[in-house]
Amino acid sequence: MTHRLSALMEQLQEQHLDAALVQREENVRYLSGYTAGEACLLIGPDMRVLITDSRYTEMAEQQCPLFDVITVTGAITLWSEVERLAAQHDWRTLGIETTYCTVDWYEKAVQAWPFLQMRGMDTVYEKMRMIKDAEELAAIRRAQDLTEQAFYHAQSCVRQGISELDISSEISYYVQKRGGTLAFDTIVASGPHSSMPHAQPSMRKIQPGDFITIDMGARVDGYCADMTRTFVLGKPTKEMEKIYAIVLQSQLHALDSIRPGMVCNEVDRIARDYIAQNGYGDCFGHSLGHSFGLFIHEEPRFGPSCTQVLQPGMCLSVEPGIYLPGRFGVRIEDTVCITADGYENLTHVPKEIILL
Ligand code: ZN
Ligand code: ZN
Numbered sequence: 001m002t003h004r005l006s007a008l009m010e011q012l013q014e015q016h017l018d019a020a021l022v023q024r025e026e027n028v029r030y031l032s033g034y035t036a037g038e039a040c041l042l043i044g045p046d047m048r049v050l051i052t053d054s055r056y057t058e059m060a061e062q063q064c065p066l067f068d069v070i071t072v073t074g075a076i077t078l079w080s081e082v083e084r085l086a087a088q089h090d091w092r093t094l095g096i097e098t099t100y101c102t103v104d105w106y107e108k109a110v111q112a113w114p115f116l117q118m119r120g121m122d123t124v125y126e127k128m129r130m131i132k133d134a135e136e137l138a139a140i141r142r143a144q145d146l147t148e149q150a151f152y153h154a155q156s157c158v159r160q161g162i163s164e165l166d167i168s169s170e171i172s173y174y175v176q177k178r179g180g181t182l183a184f185d186t187i188v189a190s191g192p193h194s195s196m197p198h199a200q201p202s203m204r205k206i207q208p209g210d211f212i213t214i215d216m217g218a219r220v221d222g223y224c225a226d227m228t229r230t231f232v233l234g235k236p237t238k239e240m241e242k243i244y245a246i247v248l249q250s251q252l253h254a255l256d257s258i259r260p261g262m263v264c265n266e267v268d269r270i271a272r273d274y275i276a277q278n279g280y281g282d283c284f285g286h287s288l289g290h291s292f293g294l295f296i297h298e299e300p301r302f303g304p305s306c307t308q309v310l311q312p313g314m315c316l317s318v319e320p321g322i323y324l325p326g327r328f329g330v331r332i333e334d335t336v337c338i339t340a341d342g343y344e345n346l347t348h349v350p351k352e353i354i355l356l
Helices: 002-014 025-032 057-063 074-089 103-112 122-130 134-157 164-177 191-195 238-257 264-277
Strands: 019-022 040-044 047-052 068-071 093-096 117-120 187-190 211-216 218-220 227-232 289-291 298-302 315-318 321-324 328-331 334-338 343-345
Touching: 002 019, 002 025, 002 040, 002 122, 019 025, 019 074, 025 040, 025 047, 025 122, 040 074, 047 057, 047 074, 057 068, 074 103, 103 117, 122 298, 134 164, 134 211, 134 218, 134 227, 134 334, 164 187, 164 211, 187 191, 191 211, 191 321, 191 328, 211 328, 227 238, 227 328, 238 264, 238 315, 238 321, 238 328, 238 334, 264 298, 298 315
Parallel strands: 019 093, 047 068, 093 117
Antiparallel strands: 019 040, 040 047, 187 211, 211 227, 289 298, 289 315, 315 334, 321 328, 334 343
16 A cells, blocks of 8 residues: 555656545545545645544544544535645645546535645546556456356356346355455346347346357455356357357457557457458457456556557456347457566456357
8 A cells, every 4th residue: 555655646746736635436445445435535745634424434444554534524524624634734736536526526626625726637546556566466366266256156057048137146146145246237148138248137038059148247355357258058050159269269369469568459459350350340349358456447448549558567358259239249358467578367267169
């Protein structure tokens, strides 16, 4: 935590800001270790304060030894508390999270703190969170481990007549019983539903010959995992096998190119070109992948417009897909961590076409 706070101090100086007000739960956790909601941080060169209410005081004091915990009663005192601290430390400029604040909140803040000039610093946090440290990587590994266990459990439940919702419920129950939560709503898409990249699980019952796409992730200690596998109940057609092989090959080509110094959109292009060369360019509409961590979608992305250069410690998904509307779709998603000389694949579930 200390190195994150020092990095923030450098950023404040660089941006000519006197202090930062951090309200977004994930950023609060990143900088303080506090795991619940209803709290904000005020961080300046000579102070670190966590403001919450009495429901969370004790927990905050235990979790955040680097912060002074201030307990307020209701939102009205929060405004005056910030005003008091700003006056005490002579702050003129305050960094806020503009992509998170509502217009309502901002209007109130302008009225309450007319002496403060507020500026957005969302991209500062975004950049800081791009490189995962050892502690974060360990949490991501725990999340991935639970995700894989839950996936194998879900797969063992699949048989003719079970519904998509049965399968997604099994995943929720499995993950939550073991102390995780869902990093995002699980996707279980069978048969023709699998042509919708983000289909919602339904009452549809699994039939022989169905492709079943499961896109899932557990969240452990705040950190997300993300994995997609597509498998078949029974026997796939020749066309299903062909599409599966193209998606897998495009992923393997993209993975081969991943190393520090590579530009994100080049990795996307390698997978996209391969799919296009095989005649399915119009059937892969989304980006190849995204970073993840405290949020399921972070920067940078393996997308056509992302020019970020890969650096060790970045964690991204690699998830090409081909979707044939009304018929079926295939997506295969691994996550990788960029290392000094290449990458480590964090996903261990086999990728050969799985027949149940
Ligand atoms: Zn996913
Ligand atoms: Zn993903």
